[in-house]
Amino acid sequence: MKHNLKFIDKELAQIKKNHIYRSLKFEKSCGAYITINDKKLLNLCSNDYLGIPATKFQVKQIQSSSRLVSGNDEQFRILEEKLARHKSQQSSLVYPTGYMANLGAISAIIKKGDLILSDKLNHASIIESCKLSDAKISIFNHNDVDDLKKKLQQKANHKFVITEGIFSMDGDYSKMDQITEIAQKANAVTILDDAHGDFVIGNDGKGTANHYNVSKKIDIYISSLSKGLGSFGGYVASQKNVIDFCINKSKSFIYTSALPSFLVEYSTKRFDSNREKYRKKLETNRKLLSSGLKEIGYEVRSDSHIIPLIIGNEKNAMEFSKYIFKNGIFAQPIRYPTVPKDQARLRVTVTAWLSRKDIEFTLSVFEKALKHFVH
Ligand SMILES: Cc1ncc(COP(=O)(O)O)c(C=O)c1O
Structure with missing residues (x-):
């Protein structure tokens, strides 16, 4: 019954x-x-901030497979090379959404015994990802660098500071100049989810870290292609070994179908537009x-x-x-x-x-x- x-x-x-x-x-x-x-x-509630007019594109056949099986269209390489350069990183990896990029990268890289310092107003996708990692989560008061400094004194195998660039619901800028400095002194990895700053602020739309002139101090960038760029998808940009690791360990990358190649091509076209x-x-x-x-x-x-x-x-x-x-x-x-x-x-x-x-x-x-x- x-x-x-x-x-x-x-x-x-x-x-x-x-x-x-x-x-x-x-x-x-x-x-x-x-x-x-x-x-x-x-x-007045669109995230298509730049309002780039729709580009004409052909909807091609969809490869219904994960990227590691047979869904890895050549279009991914073209876009990923551009995104890596855009973030001045060695490599990048496109995920089906920004939410899945957070879930996949954070839960794969951070482990039990590690410590996460997460801003109190971080997005739901970051919060869920941190929980999945099994690490100790220490929430610091919103954009409060003194609180961050204090909480970073805790002992852990590895420490990670995670913040947004422009906060999604408050619209304020995170203090990336101070946060990166504090994280560096505490030997903590800095992860920046710049879903709302990417493509919009900084030189040539390079994002919040660029706006503060601290691009080189960010270890792992996570972002969305569905906001400033007005397309669809998410990505992680970092050094090559991190991206290799995500390809091998990131469940929301491995166990899901690839983004349709026409959407990847669409992102590239919008990226290359004026x-x-x-x-x-x-x-x-x-x-x-x-x-x-x-x-x-x-x-x-x-x-x-x-x-x-x-x-x-x-x-x-x-x-x-x-x-x-x-x-x-x-x-x-x-x-x-x-x-x-x-x-x-x-x-x-x-x-x-x-x-x-x-x-x-x-x-x-x-x-x-x-x-x-x-x-
Ligand atoms: C800060 C932040 N990260 C990640 C995401 C998820 O991005 P996507 O819409 O591409 O899944 C959002 C979406 O609202 C967001 O605000």
Whole structure:
């Protein structure tokens, strides 16, 4: 007889009661806009920061096999060589997603007896990867270099410091200059997940470490091809022996099908496109939106293309998001457990897709929203 799984209903009811229930919507994205239930809205929650227009490409036959069996299309070599150079590393390895790159590399390289120093606000994929490693996990306060220094004094076989470059939900830059120095002094390996800084900041979009001029001090880079580059996939870049090790030991690389080669080729095409033009446009848009939001009374806490507007409790964040939705703007409320309880926020992302008119429209809606909710 089939189980009725009633305990699931109970848990779902609790999730709804706490205003953290999530449901899927069917959407259609096109440039700066998104259509949801036949309503066309300005999209303020895309991670396609550079907004490079879609490149024409042919969908070729998909090799349904893992890379170590028969799925290793020549396109992987072309892209991996470019990504290694992009990060000034000897080698790189493409994974099906950034999440899988974290899972695969971190859980393979770090072992029981090791110590991981992980920033308190690190992404869920880093947290899960650290748990899989069986190492001791020591969480340091967000971007707090003194706390990191203190916690690095613990004894371990090998020590690893793991942080994001630009934090995904807060949009702040991690203090890579200080973190790399502290890690080096403590003989700890530095792992940087730069999913949100990669292709966007630093010289030629080389990322957060480049922005701080500490590229050479990063031991292992992990990133996504699905954000700034606007394609799909993830990768690890490091010295050759690390990449060799990942090929041999990384379960999320070995035991899964290869990314379809047309997507790999698509990433290469976008990588080779005129990214600089879109990076400049993004920076202009970021400055316009950020200064505009400050002028109308919002507290803007970040200097990046991710601008969190902290609302507080989950219910208010939902209502705020519904209000701007009615007024033509889509920005997801981010709630617990993605962010701490009562720190629900609207995570506004700036993209190069937005025109000056779109930004003016955004500011007019946000000004109305502020009056509606505060007074
Ligand atoms: C910091 C960070 N790392 C990794 C990932 C996962 O990347 P992907 O979407 O390619 O799986 C994300 C995605 O949101 C992220 O924010």
